[in-house]
Amino acid sequence: MKGLRFISLLAIAAILLAACQPTPAPTQPPVATKAPTPEPKAEKVKITVWFHSGKGEEREVLDAQVKDFNAMQDEVEVEAVRLPEGSYNEQVSAAALAGDLPDLLDFDGPFLYNYAWGGYLTPLDSYVSDELKADFLPSIIAQGTYGGKLYSLGTFDSGLAIWGNKAYLEKAGVRIPTSVEDAWTFDEFNDALEKLQALDEVEYAIDFKMNYGQGEWYTYGFSPIVQGFGGDLIDRTDYMSADGVLNGPDAVKAMTWFQGLFQKGYSNVKPAGDDDFYGRKITALSYVGHWMWTPHKEGLGDDLVLIPMPKWPKRPATGMGSWCWGITSQSKHPEAAWKFLEYLIDPDQILRMTNANGAVPARKSALAKSDLYGEGGPLNIFVQQLDGGVAIPRPITPAYPTITESFAEAVQNIVTGADVKTELDKAVQKIDQDIEDNQGYPIK
């Protein structure tokens, strides 16, 4: 079929090229988009689903879920397309422009606002009952809401905290907090860093995963520090400017403290690899998310402890958000797309996914059944942070892509010794410029 189409289109192209003479233009453009397919009698609605080719386990589970879904019912046929993650956002934007978006797609949480603002997504409110909504972690709902409407649901969330080497912590005489309530105070945290740094085994007190490089990690990981000090990436009252917030005294103080950790040698700007904490064991703490559970557990065994995010000087803050699903406004079969999404957010399907990728299950009913995240589970602290208001969603604004890019660049320069205020000013200028260029991203 494709081959025939190719030849026919080649012919059309040749005719179009040759038809430079002022002959009457063909009245009917060639209808090549939809080749006549034999319609089956019991009509199955076909929907296209795009998802990013992330981790291997995630891919495998999703492939299996698509297969199972197609087999278990005969109303909807899902055709899944895997796109490379590195350029996923660009591909979605190009497809949106061409009017070629699929029915359902997944995307990294903070990109939602740009998509929703651009009109690519359709609200899910009519499909999601209050009861269902209440079963989701508040972070998932917060991440999926823009302009008062719910646009996305994730099957999992992420968690950010500090992993510790129990042997080193005990040797240094540092208290090990076990719940969000008794998290380290900021002074305790600084004191712990100092004591851990003094140990012979420890080269760097804390690993900030700088080996991940400049990118989304910087915003995900380090904007909570700015927020904890009282600053933020943007003024969230109206999302119109970052001035005075991202470059205000609180933010400057936060990033100066952060820069100081590298300058004092408490952390390594250029780690040689990923395993300073769990392999070489030259760092006592590792500031990173839930996704490091398996390597950490394998490397440290019973010495591994998960420590909640410290109580920052002004307010609690940590990272959250992950990939989530949305139905596009270009979908001709939103009901069918919802049917598949409904299947994906079923607690058992959520657990199937999170057991494979290790992420935080998005629904409370699934969490209760999770060995890792349930009550008393080794990773329950992440849930406490997500459910207890510690986690802060990344800025809910279509300007997010610019915000994250500018902030990540500032972080990169700051950790390598640049002037904090100058770098934050630069970031603010870029963000404000973007907002101005888009007339403040008015909600249409």
Place this chain on the structure above:
Amino acid sequence: MSATPVTGAKPYGLGYRVRKGTRLGITYLVMILLAFFFLFPIIFMLVSSIKVNETQIIRDMSSLAAFVPYGELGLQNYRDVFAQMPFGRFMFNSVFVVGSTVFGGLMVNSMIAYALARLRFGGRQFILTLIIALIIIPFEAVAIPLLLMVNRFGWLDSYHVQIIPFIADPFSIFLFYQFFIGLPKDLDEAAVVDGAGPLRVYWNIILPLSRPVFATVAILQFLSNWGKFLWPLMVTRGFEYRPLPVAIQQFFSQDPKVWGDIFAFSAMITIPVLVVFLLFQKWFVQSVATSGIKG
């Protein structure tokens, strides 16, 4: 850099030889340094692609050790690439798309250039000016209108959407044109006297005389199309038609990035480029040299 011996001194005396030797030595030193400068990225890539230990790759990155194959070496990274994705499919897609574009381009562009250089028809000069003017328009400027157009045709996610828009290329036409106007007209006139039509003259006279320019255009077109990223990113979706530069994006996903795999993939993308260049190198250099003389 005159090589004439200094008058009065012995032509090949010790001083002269020392001076000449030193000069040669410095020239070589500069050339070697320059060669390293250009070769380093390739050596870095190839060496890193065979280092099995990911930590070692990262550790070596910021030092000269990046260029030294040591430690645990092997083809594991290459195996990983094949295990993670249908690399063969992507390679075929790239080769097919680029091959078709280059081959189609050689035919179409050389014919256009031949018509412009040899045939007499109204508006010829205007068309030529227009084509030259088109050279300066970057692809990015027309990418979005082109995307909307091909979408209307229903061409998205196919081979032809990656081939057809790039067959006609103003720069190639210009190169062919420059070459063709330098060929002696007597040859075609003799052929015309013998009864040859324009197509026969093109095929039997012009084509055999123009191998260097065909090689040059082929190499330039191959290089620019092989690395093409933006367009295939916009118009391809699944594995079926995805070319290599888009496929590599799969590795730039979750942190930490596995550099060994990325280098192995990059090495496999680069090798065909080197092969094509080496195959056509002789003609390429010849063409560049002669086109320089013609001015």
